[in-house]
Amino acid sequence: MSILFSAAACRSTDGVSGTSLNSSGKTYEIYLTFDDGPWHGTDDVLRNLKGEGDVPATFFLCGYVFNDEQGGGNVSARRGYLREMLGGGHLIANHSYSHKYNYDDPSWMLADFAANEGAIQAQLDAEYPHEFACFARLPGRRAWDVDGIHVEDDGDTDPTVSLLTGREYNVYGWDAEWEQKKEWKGCTLAATGTLKQTPEGMAEETLKALRKGDTKKPGKAVVLSHDVLFRESQGMGDKLGAYIRALREQAAANNETVTFRTLRDY
Ligand SMILES: [Zn+2]
Numbered sequence: 001m002s003i004l005f006s007a008a009a010c011r012s013t014d015g016v017s018g019t020s021l022n023s024s025g026k027t028y029e030i031y032l033t034f035d036d037g038p039w040h041g042t043d044d045v046l047r048n049l050k051g052e053g054d055v056p057a058t059f060f061l062c063g064y065v066f067n068d069e070q071g072g073g074n075v076s077a078r079r080g081y082l083r084e085m086l087g088g089g090h091l092i093a094n095h096s097y098s099h100k101y102n103y104d105d106p107s108w109m110l111a112d113f114a115a116n117e118g119a120i121q122a123q124l125d126a127e128y129p130h131e132f133a134c135f136a137r138l139p140g141r142r143a144w145d146v147d148g149i150h151v152e153d154d155g156d157t158d159p160t161v162s163l164l165t166g167r168e169y170n171v172y173g174w175d176a177e178w179e180q181k182k183e184w185k186g187c188t189l190a191a192t193g194t195l196k197q198t199p200e201g202m203a204e205e206t207l208k209a210l211r212k213g214d215t216k217k218p219g220k221a222v223v224l225s226h227d228v229l230f231r232e233s234q235g236m237g238d239k240l241g242a243y244i245r246a247l248r249e250q251a252a253a254n255n256e257t258v259t260f261r262t263l264r265d266y
Contacts, residue, residue, distance in 0.1 A: 010134035010168040022156035025255035027208045029220045030247060031263055035095055035137065037227040038081040044230045046084050055244055055260045059085055059227075060095035060137045063119025086109040086127060091262035092120065093135035094169070101140045106159035109138075113164060135263055136169040142187050146170040146266065149216050172263060175215040177179060178202045178243070190230035195229055199239050203246035207254075220266060237238065 033102050034045055049055045065071035065078055097116040102108050107266055113136060123179040138160065142153040145161050151173065152158055161171050172215050193259040197205065208214075215221045230240050244260075249259045 010131075010170060016159060025221070025257070027259060028207070028251065029258045029260050029265070031220065031222045031266060032260060033060060033137070033222060033224050033263070034227050035080075035224060036062055037065070037101065038078040038085075039227050040230040040233075041227040041229065041236075042081045043238045044077070044232045045227050045240060046081065046088065048230065048238070048244070049090070049197050050088065052241050052244040054089065056089050056091070056262045057260070058091040058093055058135070058263045060093045060135075061120060062095050062099045062139075063116045063123075063183075064099065066119060066123055071265065081122055082120070083127070084230055086124075086129065089262075090128065091135065091264055092132055093137065093172075093263065094132060095137050096139050099139040103141070103156045103160055106163050107158040110163040112165065112201070113169075114167075115209045128164070131263070131264070134168070134169060136164050136170065136171050136243075137173070142173040143171055144173040144216060146172060147217075151216070154165070167223045170263075172266070173216070174222045176202075176206050176221060176223050178223065178225040180226075180229060193228070193234065195236065195239060199242035200246045202243055203250050205248060207250055207258075217266070222263075222266070 032049075032055070033044075034057060037045075038061065042059075045057075049057055061082075066073055066075050071078075082092065094113055094116050096109070096112045097174050098112055100112065102112070117133050120132055138157055141157045143157045143161050144151040145165050147170075150161075153173065154160070164171055168222055179196050181194050181196040182189045185191075195202075206223060210219065210221050230236050247258050
């Protein structure tokens with residue numbers, strides 16, 4: 001499937017609120033995003049999204065994973081995940097080729113994002129969706145530049161963001177993160193590879209932010225997580241589905257509804 005896309009359409013001026021009233025109450029838009037794939041756990045994420053009724057999501061990809069030496073092998077399976085993402089109505093988006101935080105050198109960062117366009121295009125050939133070069137998330141930094149929202153939470157990224165927006169990208173941070181549990185190992189706080197929040201707790205956190213208006217756009221929540229956290233092999237294979245169900249159930253209990261969208265609709 002080939003998606004025709006005009007680069008000029010990357011940056012819109014639509015800042016309309018996602019909150020709407022239906023006969024029963026508010027509807028919130030949830031934008032699930034998964035970073036650093038395709039990687040271990042990507043197949044489990046895709047299976048969960050499909051199992052909950054083809055829930056659409058956005059995948060911020062890094063092209064280095066297709067380099068056998070750096071990516072640890074399994075390239076053909078990862079290429080299959082790319083095709084599954086496109087066939088399943090998901091959005092694939094740019095998270096830089098190498099995932100390096102070289103923010104002192106914005107031109108290098110821009111080149112790393114451009115290299116990622118080439119790397120993903122090389123995997124997909126004619127199926128490459130040109131909209132890939134419209135959606136960016138910085139590695140290791142929460143910065144936004146979309147529809148007049150310009151926020152830099154962690155410092156030192158503004159020049160990189162400006163170069164990306166000059167290339168027609170929108171830059172997306174996140175409103176809530178489903179993150180890894182961390183534990184002290186000696187003097188170091190290390191990630192454990194398991195989820196910090198339960199599915200029900202994460203659903204509560206997401207809905208609380210929406211109800212308080214504590215998201216970048218009212219009524220819309222961008223949720224960050226990582227493919228690697230949902231591995232069936234680590235006993236985490238049903239957590240994403242449980243989160244989606246908890247969001248629906250907790251919203252319904254409060255006379256609200258949730259819908260899932262990709263960042264195309266943000
Ligand atoms: Zn990342």
